[in-house]
Amino acid sequence: MSESIILSVNGMQYPVTIDQGRNLLSVIRGEVGLTGTKEGCDDCECGACMVLLDGQPVNSCSYLALQAQGREITTVEGVLNGDAMHPLQRNLLEAGGVQCGFCTPGMIMSATALLQRTPAPTEEEVRVGLSGNLCRCTGYTKIVEAVQRTAAELQGS
């Protein structure tokens, strides 16, 4: 049975009609039309589908879309400063934290949640904060560097 609800994504209201069993990821990509959020394992393991729900990280592949009504969803498209890249995005590129790029949106969302909670994280705190995000290319070192560089920038500004 379908239900009509309104999802709030990156500050915009999207009316959607969806089946009860639909996961949030498929609705964000298929109905809302924002494809920055990726489907990796579809099993709550890899973190490619990470979005923020009221500011907290959630694996959208394993979260019912109906449960997100009335909450603010933030996807990677929502972290841009207008047309400018978020410092996390720029630092990931500059530090070499992006290779194939498939994990990057999820990494950015986990790192965003981490930096909101812990503005000056230690390396260990960054690694714990990103522990739900798999990257098969970089070996993580450059990603951790990029997050720490961003933290220092945001602290300094």
Add this chain to the structure above:
Amino acid sequence: MSFTIARTVEDALAAIAAGARPIAGGTDLVVGARHGKAALPADLVAIDRIAGLDDITAGSAGLTLGANASHHAIEHHPVVAGSYSALADGSALVGSPATRHVGTIGGNVMNASPAMDTGAGLVVLGAEVELRSLHGTRRVPISELWSGPGRTIAQPEELCVAVHLPQPAANSGSAYLRLEYRRAMEIAVVGAAANVTLAADGTVAAVQVALSAVGPTIVSVMGLDTLVGSSVADAAEAAAAAASAQATPISDVRASDRYRRHTVGVMARRAVETAARRAAGETIAIPVNRTLGIGAAS
């Protein structure tokens, strides 16, 4: 098929009595449904917006965790970390930051996985689960809650609304640790929790040990009463032997039964040692696994 959002426990109980299944974070239910383990229930009632059901209340009588308290909240609650350390050690190891934000203690307990990371700690800390239905409320000692993998003695119309823990004894400390092959998104290969009370002379006044992932449910290690009066080192060795002897592990993709039987003893010994250090007043950061460098190297 229906999906309703409950605003009060009474709303939720009425929906459950009418056949709906409760969903909080959905970390077990939704993933399980996609695995084909169990189809997503046709009728769901979301309990994650019930005001106050995520409260963590610490007082002189002990600690009450609302069923919706998240692993993240438990891990970072100063009273839980300080006085109920084995529980905080467990919650801090669950899944990833995302899992810990949406995963709840009520869901974890009622999912009844024998490999759950909070279960052994709750057992050694003497937790009780509060089950409520339209007909009333009852409290069940947590070691009597689980009847098998994924099974509890709760009736279909009952909802877990809280987990209660008594005030810990003076000069006591607790710890939970697990064997793991990697540091992220891991499930316990085996795990052990201990709660140790020390006498004034530094000998053991009381010790409880419970084990995860070595039986159909969390295993309470029996026969440790005889260790009262022994040194911490002797108690740790005896607890290790008892843990290995009483474990009934299976072989699966994660480990063989023999390996599990051996390593659960090692985990039990280290849990007793760590709990005793905390009982003596030492601060050992949550989770013990990271602080002691157990499992995969960083």
